[in-house]
Amino acid sequence: MTNERPSLCASCGECCRTRPGLEEPARFLAAPDPAAALAAALGSGDWVLTRIAGVRCPRPATVDERASGRVHEGAENSPCVFLGEAGCRLPFDGRPRMCRELEPWAYGDCQVEWDLADASRAWAPLQGLLDAALR
Ligand code: SF4
Numbered sequence: 001m002t003n004e005r006p007s008l009c010a011s012c013g014e015c016c017r018t019r020p021g022l023e024e025p026a027r028f029l030a031a032p033d034p035a036a037a038l039a040a041a042l043g044s045g046d047w048v049l050t051r052i053a054g055v056r057c058p059r060p061a062t063v064d065e066r067a068s069g070r071v072h073e074g075a076e077n078s079p080c081v082f083l084g085e086a087g088c089r090l091p092f093d094g095r096p097r098m099c100r101e102l103e104p105w106a107y108g109d110c111q112v113e114w115d116l117a118d119a120s121r122a123w124a125p126l127q128g129l130l131d132a133a134l135r
Pocket residue numbers: 008009010012013014015016102103104105108109110
C-alpha cells in the first residue's frame with residue numbers, strides 16, 4: 001500500500017517541485033556506520049540539512065541547492081533532485097518518510113501524519129551524529 005495517487009498528483013506535483021520531504025533517522029541509523037552514511041548522503045549533494053525549529057534535519061536537495069551548495073529554508077521554485085519525468089525516481093520504500101506519509105488530497109490540501117514537528121523531535125537528540133557526519 002503506497003500513498004501514490006497519480007490521478008491527483010500528475011496535474012499538481014507541487015510538493016516535489018518546491019519542497020522535498022524530510023527523512024527520519026531510521027534510514028541512517030540502520031547503516032553499519034550512521035555518521036558515514038549521513039556523510040556520504042550529504043557529500044553526494046543529493047541531500048542537505050535544513051533547520052526545523054532550530055533542529056537540523058536531512059532531506060533531499062533541490063536542483064538549485066545541489067547546483068549552488070546553499071540550502072534554502074522553506075519552499076522554493078526548484079524541484080527535488082529525485083524528481084524525474086515520470087515522478088519520483090526513488091522506489092517507494094527508499095523515499096523520505098514525509099514523502100511516504102504525505103496523503104494526497106483534493107485541491108492540494110494534502111495531509112501528513114509525520115510532520116515537521118515530528119521530524120524536529122526525531123532529530124533533536126541526534127544533532128551530535130550530524131556533527132560527526134560533517135567532520
Ligand atoms: S501530494 Fe499533494 S502537493 Fe504533492 S503532488 Fe500530490 S496533490 Fe500535489
